[in-house]
Amino acid sequence: MKPTIYDVAKEAGVSIATVSKVINNQQVGKKSKEKVLKVMKELNYKPSILASALTGKRTSTIGFLLPDLANPFVAEMARRVEDRAHERGFNLVICSTDFDTQKEAFYVSLLKQKSVDGFILAGRFNNEEVITELLEEQTPVVLLTESYPSLSVNSVKVDDFMGGYEVASHLISLGHEKIAVIGEDANSSRERIRGYKQALQDKGLEICEEMIVISDSSPEDVERLTGQLLDKSIPPTAIFACNDLLAISVILAVRERGISIPDELSIVGFDNTLLSRSTDPPLTTVGQPIQDMCSKVVDLLIEEIEGKSKTKQRIVLLPKLIIRKSTGVHRSKIKDQSN
Amino acid sequence: MKPTIYDVAKEAGVSIATVSKVINNQQVGKKSKEKVLKVMKELNYKPSILASALTGKRTSTIGFLLPDLANPFVAEMARRVEDRAHERGFNLVICSTDFDTQKEAFYVSLLKQKSVDGFILAGRFNNEEVITELLEEQTPVVLLTESYPSLSVNSVKVDDFMGGYEVASHLISLGHEKIAVIGEDANSSRERIRGYKQALQDKGLEICEEMIVISDSSPEDVERLTGQLLDKSIPPTAIFACNDLLAISVILAVRERGISIPDELSIVGFDNTLLSRSTDPPLTTVGQPIQDMCSKVVDLLIEEIEGKSKTKQRIVLLPKLIIRKSTGVHRSKIKDQSN
């Protein structure tokens, strides 16, 4: 059916070894080479990557595990990773793990069976055991967006601490003193919160632990938590949501209560997703250099795949505060000033 | 390094044939079977899918080509497709084509070399030649979201015509008579527009061609077109954007002009993406049964892969109008009523 290397060899009057050599352009007599090339074209011959991988070559495909492809931020990363991978001649097989330890293990195992050349693990990856195993068998892996402080593994992420610090600083400079935080159960959130606390401390503000809450990321939970925050005797004048998706849920909850943004409540997100531009008001957020990060993970992984990497790296890129309309001076402060 | 079927055979004291049989659970003596299973576990043996595919079995991976993974609607589809594929034991290798004929051809060719079992092509696929070729060589293919009227190929999509019809009917029932449309250069848009026209006609309204514009999908272009529409001597009182992403750009453009939605202008989208809930006001849109569609494409494809499919199918699911806050009676009508 589909032509094989034998068909080409026969048609070109040479041995399959010769054909193989022109495929991998090694030394071949000019005449033979031309002949083979011509026949390959005629027969529309494409070498089977399966077969060549079986003999030890790469499959040129990368396993890309992420929490949920439907998440716009994740999807954008996936696209950037895909682009870079494509430039470097690799394909991606993408699997959503939903933070599920079972799925994580399952997919890694399955993709190993399919002989992917390496893995990119994006976002929080719960199954530390799996990572350890990968590391032990020297399977190339790079983490994206999160890192495991205790493991010697390549990773690329943004400086979450700094992002959190900048958000809080911005809010404080606007006069806010009661700043709540809604985070997720992930290292990145924890780092952002750590940055936030540091900023409060540096400015001599009191850190109030009950203003810091962790959600399970579902819109319902976020709305509930937002409600709780707002119902406090002294409610916050600003809420820092640890990512844009959370921020949107916050906005919806807030809007439902008829509270105006930013006059009565400032809101900040994180990630600078598409979403953040289309909310009303447009969301102040922290931009991650997605493209850069994604190029870097791919490059790092390929380096490891090609065996060129000397030592493990933790690459940390700097985030950038993007001020839009969801943050401002609180109404009460405005009165103060006009008095 | 990694254990092979030989290692298992030797360790279990049987032939590789026997091992192979237990892998594919065929008839094997109970004792041997147990022994082999035990050894497989001990050695943590996983059969190489490459090798087995080389002998004619499937790779259990599907090539999924789509326009742009960073598009939230597309990403959500990808996730649903992935889920179903996973349930059926398949993986996805995802490639973004950007509507680029070259990339389309390139990826299809590459994935064929990688021996994917079949293709899902989502959205407008420009390279008809490639589809024809796929069809000729009997490679399983299913189109998602778009269909090629002239080709005998499986496809799953929503009834775009009906969606457009419902949008227009809704708007008309609200009293709108000047309804503009912003579409894309794709069959789905054309169908939606056809539905829109039919509705106008059915209600005895005049169809004004200059109220119908096609954008290149970039936010800038959409904003420009929106401006043009609004600057007409008799501007529309409603705009039907052929998808949510377009609708958002329209909203941004409209908001910039200080026009209020829906009092002065109603806006409708299409797709019911996540985005449509978080805009302000929340967007009236048309919901596609994404999950259903995606399960169906996968099932259809796998049927073809397994050779069970008798005839080609074009599956058309019905859309559903979702009325939110971006549409309403125009201010002028309200006055009329109060007079």
Added chain:
DNA sequence: TTGAAAGCGCTAACAG
């Protein structure tokens, strides 16, 4: 420069 042949890990007759 070229080709014969072994082998990658697995499946599938076919014998036994």
Added chain:
DNA sequence: CTGTTAGCGCTTTCAA
């Protein structure tokens, strides 16, 4: 029920 053996399509020595 089990094992032998011949491939699957390609790469890679090793001779010629």
